[in-house]
Amino acid sequence: MFGSVRKCVNSCFVNTYIVLRNAKLHTRPDFTKNNFNVTRGYYNTLEENHIQFFYQLLGEQRVIVNVSDLERYNVDWFRHLRGNSSIVLRPKTTEEVSHILSFCNQNRLAVCPQGGNTSMVGASVPIFDEIVINTDLMNEIISLDDTSGVLVCQAGCILENLNNYVNKKDLMIPLDLGAKGSCHIGGNVSTNAGGLRLLRYGNLHGNVLGLEVVKADGEILDCLNTLKKDNTGYHLKHLFIGSEGTLGFVTKVAIQCPPKPKSINLAFLGLQTYEKVLKAYKLAKHSLGEILSAVEVMDTPTMQLVNEHLHLPSPIGDYPFYLIIETSGSNEKHDLEKLNTFLDLSLVKHFVLNGTVTSEPSKCQAIWNIRERIPEAFHKDGYVFLYDVTLPLQNYYTLVKEIREYMGNKAHRVFGFGHLGDGNLHLQITVKKYSPEIKSFIEPYIFEKVIEMNGSISAEHGIGFLKAKYLHLAKSNAAINLMQDLKDVLDPKGILNPYKVLPRE
Amino acid sequence: MARVLVGVKRVIDYAVKIRVKPDKKGVVTDGVKHSMNPFDEIAVEEAVRMKEKKLVSEIIAVSCGPVQSQEVIRTALAMGVDKGIHVEVSGPEYETLQPIHVSKILAKIAQNEKVDLVIVGKQAIDDDSNQTAQMTAAVLDWPQATFASKIEKGDKELTVTREVDGGLETIKCKIPAVISADLRLNEPRYATLPNIMKAKKKPITKVTPKDLGVDISPRIEILSVEDPPVRQAGVILPDVDALVTKLKEGGHVP
Numbered sequence: 001m002f003g004s005v006r007k008c009v010n011s012c013f014v015n016t017y018i019v020l021r022n023a024k025l026h027t028r029p030d031f032t033k034n035n036f037n038v039t040r041g042y043y044n045t046l047e048e049n050h051i052q053f054f055y056q057l058l059g060e061q062r063v064i065v066n067v068s069d070l071e072r073y074n075v076d077w078f079r080h081l082r083g084n085s086s087i088v089l090r091p092k093t094t095e096e097v098s099h100i101l102s103f104c105n106q107n108r109l110a111v112c113p114q115g116g117n118t119s120m121v122g123a124s125v126p127i128f129d130e131i132v133i134n135t136d137l138m139n140e141i142i143s144l145d146d147t148s149g150v151l152v153c154q155a156g157c158i159l160e161n162l163n164n165y166v167n168k169k170d171l172m173i174p175l176d177l178g179a180k181g182s183c184h185i186g187g188n189v190s191t192n193a194g195g196l197r198l199l200r201y202g203n204l205h206g207n208v209l210g211l212e213v214v215k216a217d218g219e220i221l222d223c224l225n226t227l228k229k230d231n232t233g234y235h236l237k238h239l240f241i242g243s244e245g246t247l248g249f250v251t252k253v254a255i256q257c258p259p260k261p262k263s264i265n266l267a268f269l270g271l272q273t274y275e276k277v278l279k280a281y282k283l284a285k286h287s288l289g290e291i292l293s294a295v296e297v298m299d300t301p302t303m304q305l306v307n308e309h310l311h312l313p314s315p316i317g318d319y320p321f322y323l324i325i326e327t328s329g330s331n332e333k334h335d336l337e338k339l340n341t342f343l344d345l346s347l348v349k350h351f352v353l354n355g356t357v358t359s360e361p362s363k364c365q366a367i368w369n370i371r372e373r374i375p376e377a378f379h380k381d382g383y384v385f386l387y388d389v390t391l392p393l394q395n396y397y398t399l400v401k402e403i404r405e406y407m408g409n410k411a412h413r414v415f416g417f418g419h420l421g422d423g424n425l426h427l428q429i430t431v432k433k434y435s436p437e438i439k440s441f442i443e444p445y446i447f448e449k450v451i452e453m454n455g456s457i458s459a460e461h462g463i464g465f466l467k468a469k470y471l472h473l474a475k476s477n478a479a480i481n482l483m484q485d486l487k488d489v490l491d492p493k494g495i496l497n498p499y500k501v502l503p504r505e
Numbered sequence: 506m507a508r509v510l511v512g513v514k515r516v517i518d519y520a521v522k523i524r525v526k527p528d529k530k531g532v533v534t535d536g537v538k539h540s541m542n543p544f545d546e547i548a549v550e551e552a553v554r555m556k557e558k559k560l561v562s563e564i565i566a567v568s569c570g571p572v573q574s575q576e577v578i579r580t581a582l583a584m585g586v587d588k589g590i591h592v593e594v595s596g597p598e599y600e601t602l603q604p605i606h607v608s609k610i611l612a613k614i615a616q617n618e619k620v621d622l623v624i625v626g627k628q629a630i631d632d633d634s635n636q637t638a639q640m641t642a643a644v645l646d647w648p649q650a651t652f653a654s655k656i657e658k659g660d661k662e663l664t665v666t667r668e669v670d671g672g673l674e675t676i677k678c679k680i681p682a683v684i685s686a687d688l689r690l691n692e693p694r695y696a697t698l699p700n701i702m703k704a705k706k707k708p709i710t711k712v713t714p715k716d717l718g719v720d721i722s723p724r725i726e727i728l729s730v731e732d733p734p735v736r737q738a739g740v741i742l743p744d745v746d747a748l749v750t751k752l753k754e755g756g757h758v759p
Contacts, residue, residue: 262536268695315695343698356695360540361520363695 032081032127032465040128041498043110046087050107054089057099062137064088073132076125077118078384081465083126085112092137094212094220094251100133101249101495102218110495113245115156115184120386121464123191123244127499135184138251141165149257150209150226155186155250171257174201178372186250192242194460196372199421200293200328201258204241211237212252216491226254239486244462245497247490261293261328263335266364267343269355270319274397277321280351281393281420284325287342291335294326294421296371299400301415303370309377312370316354323352323420324371332359374417382412383434385442387427391455396425399453403427403446410438424459447473463501471503506562507658507680509552510615511586512607512625512637513545513568515577519630529729531600541577543693544626546584548686550693551656552624553585560658561622563587567614569607571595575709582704583696589709590614594721601723606714608640613717615645620681627652627685638685648678651685 033040054063064070065087074083091097104111112130119125126132135156142152146169153162160180163173175188177195187193189211192204201207210225223237240248271277277297284292300320306312314322329335339357346352358364378384391399400416407414411429418426427446431438447457447470457474458467471480484502487494517523517532518540524533541549555561566581568574569592578589592610594602615623623645628635642649650656650665654673657664658680667674668687696704714721742748752758 313692316697344702347698352698355698357698357701358695359538361518361538362540362543365520 029075029079029082031084032122032125033084036127036465038127038499038504041110041494042108043130043495043498044108045129046109046131050103050109051087053103054087054100057096058089058091062090062092064090073114073117073134074125076122078120078378078386081122081125081127083112083132084129085126085132086129088114088132088134090134090137094214097133097138097214097249097251098218098220100218101214101216104131104495105217105493108493108495110498112497113186113190113249115187115190116158116179116182118179118183118187119191119464120388120461121458121466123462123464123497123500124187125465127465130498133249135186138186142252144169144171144257145226146171148226148228149259150254151257152224152226152252152254153185154252155189156184159183159185159188166257167260170260172260174207174256174258175204178375185253185255189241189253190243190245190250191462192460194419194422194424196294196296196419198419198460199295204255205238207256208237208241208253209256210254211240211250213237213240213248213250215248216493216496220251221248224252224254228256239490242462244464244501246487246501247496249496259330262330263328263332263359264293264361264364265327265335265339265357265359266367267323267325267339267355267357268315268367268370269323269325269346269352270314270316271321271323271352272319274321276351277323277397277420278393279349280323280346283346283349283351284342287345288325288327288338291327291329291338292325292421293328294324294419296324296418297420298322298324298371298374298417299397299415301413302374302417305377305381305413305415306370306374309380310373312373314370315356315367319353324367371417378428378430382430382432385429385431385439387425387429387446387450387457388459388461389425389427389450389455389457390423390459391425391450391453393420393423395453395455396420396423399425399449399455400427402449403429406445407442410441419459422459423455444470444473465500468499468501468503471501507555507560507621508619509555509561509564509622509624510611510618510620511545511548511552511564511566511581512611512623512641513549513566513577513581514542514626514629515539515568515570515574516542516629516631519543525730525732529731530727531730539573539576541580542626542629542631544628544630544686544688546626546693547688547690548624548626548684549581549584549586550691551653551684551686552622553694554691555656555658556585565590565614565618565620567592567611569594569602569610569714571599578709579704580696582707582709583701584694585700586707588707591709591711592717593711593713598721598723600727601725602721603724604634604636604640605724606719606721607637608644609719610714610717611637611641612644613719615641615681617717622681623647623683625683625685627687635685638683642683645681645683648682649685650676650678650682652687653684654687654689656684656690 073088110130112126112132114124114132114134117124138154138156140154144151149171175195176197210223212224213221303314327335404414412432413430416427418424450457451473518538521538526533552564564586566578566586566589568578575591625638638651652668653665654668655666662677662679664677
C-alpha cells in the first residue's frame with residue numbers, strides 16, 4: 001500500500017507539540033512565583049473537604065492530584081513557567097463546569113481554565129495554586145449543518161480533529177495554526193487566535209456565531225446562536241472572545257465553516273530585500289486577489305535555524321528573504337493561470353529571484369512544515385525570548401534589524417518571520433543562557449520601540465501572564481479602567497484566571 | 506557519455522486519503538490530486554545529477570498512462586530531463602496495465618532510443634509491485650541493480666550499493682543496465698521557476714503501445730478492492746491469569 005513511503009516521510013510531518021513537551025523533562029523550570037514579582041491573591045487554599053466535593057462531582061478518575069501527573073498542567077509549552085496547582089479537574093459537561101465554578105466562587109478558590117496548554121504568554125497555566133479546570137474531556141461535536149456550514153461543538157475539541165471532521169463534508173474550519181494538533185477550540189476562542197489564514201477568512205469575532213459560557217458564579221450563559229444575523233441586544237459573545245478566560249469559561253462554540261477549497265496552490269519564493277518582499281506582496285494582492293489565502297515571510301536566520309535544528313532544507317537554496325504564498329479557490333485551472341501570471345510578472349520585474357510552485361498535497365505539506373515547525377526549533381537554539389507584534393508594513397522588518405543591532409553579541413540569534421499579510425511579526429531573540437539582566441535589557445525596550453513604530457505589542461498571542469505588566473503601553477488608562485469594571489461585574493471575587501491580562505496592582 | 510531513460514508513473518499523491526469506490530472495483534481517482542511516484546522522483550534526480558556531473562548526455566522520461574500522465578513528464582522536464590515520451594494508455598486498458606506490459610514498453614523504447622541506463626523507482630506507491638525494473642532487465646537481457654542507495658558510474662560498469670534485508674550489498678555490473686531507485690539514494694530537488702518555464706519548451710512525443718508493438722491485453726481481472734478490516738478495539742485485562750484464560754478461550758493456546 002502507500003505505507004512504505006508514508007512511514008519513511010511521516011516522521012517529518014509531526015503537527016503536534018506534544019513530542020516536545022516530553023523531550024526535556026529533566027530541565028524543570030523553577031516556580032513562576034519565584035521568578036516573577038507577583039503576590040498571591042486573596043484566595044482560600046484547597047482543603048480536604050473541597051477535594052471531596054470534586055471527587056463526588058466528577059468521580060476519582062477525573063480529578064488529578066498525583067504530583068507527577070500534574071506536571072503537564074502546571075508547566076507551559078515553552079517550559080518557562082511552572083505553577084503550583086495541586087489539583088486538576090476534568091469535567092465532561094457544561095453542568096459540571098457550572099457546579100465547579102459555583103463551588104469555587106462560594107469558597108473563594110481561584111481557577112485556571114485550560115485547553116491544550118499551548119499559550120505563548122503563560123495564559124493557560126496556574127501561577128500559584130489555582131485549580132486547573134481542563135477541557136480535555138469536553139470534546140464532543142454536537143452538530144454540523146452542511147448547508148449553512150455551522151458547526152456546534154464543546155470547547156475541548158482539538159482544532160485539527162474538528163477540521164478533519166468537517167473536511168468530510170467539504171467544509172473547513174476558518175482557523176489554522178501550528179498548534180492545531182493540541183489546541184482546543186475553546187482556548188482558540190478565548191484568546192481570539194489568529195493563525196495562517198486570518199488573511200482570507202477573518203478573525204474569530206467574525207466566524208464565531210455563538211458561545212455557551214459559564215460565569216464565575218456558575219450561571220450558564222447561553223449565547224449559542226447559530227444564525228448569521230442576530231442583532232438582538234448587546235453582542236455579549238465578543239466579551240468572551242479574546243478575554244483569555246478572565247471573564248467567563250467557554251463551554252460550547254458555534255462556528256461558521258467556509259467550503260473547503262477545491263484547489264490549493266503554494267509558491268515558495270526567494271527574494272533579495274525586504275523592499276522587494278513588499279513589492280511582491282502588493283503584486284500578489286492585486287493579481288491573486290480573491291484566491292489569496294496565506295502570505296508568510298521568513299528571513300535567513302529563521303531558515304538557518306530550521307536547517308540546523310530540524311534538518312529541513314530550503315526548497316530553492318539560500319536567499320535573504322522567503323515568501324510563502326498560498327492560493328485557495330474553486331477551480332484549479334483558473335487559479336493556476338492567475339498564479340502563473342503573478343509568478344511570471346514578479347520574475348520579470350525582478351521582485352523575486354527564484355521560487356517553486358506546487359499543488360501536490362505532499363509537497364504543500366513539506367513546504368508548510370518549514371514554516372509551521374519553526375517553534376519546534378526554538379528549544380534547541382538556547383533560551384528564546386519571543387515577541388508577537390503587529391507593525392505597519394513599512395516598519396515590519398526595521399524592528400528586526402534594529403533589535404539585532406541593539407543586542408549585538410549578547411544574542412546568539414535574532415530572527416523574524418510571520419504573517420506578513422496581517423502585519424504580524426514573530427520576532428525571537430535567542431541567548432545561550434537566560435539571565436534577568438538580559439531580560440531587562442530587552443524588555444520594555446522592545447515594547448517601547450513597537451509603540452514608537454505605531455504597532456501592537458501583542459498581535460495574536462494575547463496578554464496572558466507575561467505581558468500583563470505592559471498593557472498600559474498598549475491601551476489608555478480609560479480603556480484599562482473599563483476593562484477592570486467589566487471584570488468586576490462578571491467576576492467580583494476575581495477567581496477566573498487571576499494574574500492574567502489585567503495589570504496587577 | 507551515456508543516455509538515460511527514466512520511467513515515471515503518475516500516482517495518487519501520498520498525502521491524500523485513499524477512498525475505495527462504492528462499486529469496490531478500485532479506488533476513487535476522479536478529482537483526486539496525483540503526483541509523480543516518489544521513488545521515480547528519486548530516479549529522475551539521480552539521472553539529473555549524473556548529467557550535471559557530465560556522466561550522461563541526455564535523459565528521456567517515459568510515462569505510460571492517460572493524458573494526465575503528461576503532467577508528470579512535465580515535472581520531470583522541470584527537474585532537468587531533456588525530453589519526454591508519453592505512451593498513451595487510458596480507460597479500462599489502464600486499469601489492467603501491469604508491470605509485465607510496462608516493462609516491455611520501456612524495453613522497446615530503450616532499444617529505439619539506444620539508451621545505456623534505464624532508471625525507475627523501486628516500486629509504485631499504488632500497487633507496490635516492485636517488478637518493473639526486474640522485468641525490464643529480463644526483456645532486455647541486461648544486468649539489474651535494484652534497491653540502489655548509491656550509484657557510481659564508471660565508463661563500462663556500475664558500482665551500486667543496494668539496500669537488502671541484511672544491510673547493504675555492493676555489486677558491480679556492466680553497462681547497459683537497469684537500476685531501481687530506493688529511498689536513500691538522494692533527496693529530489695523541487696522544480697524551480699526558471700526551470701518550470703524552460704520545461705514548457707521541451708518536447709513530449711506521444712506514442713501508443715501498438716506503435717511499439719506491445720500487446721497490453723489484460724492478464725488479470727480485478728475482482729474487488731476493499732478497505733482493510735477495521736482494527737478491533739483491544740481489551741485491558743487485570744492480570745496474567747485473565748490473559749491466559751482469554752488466550753485459551755480464543756484457541757490461541759492449548
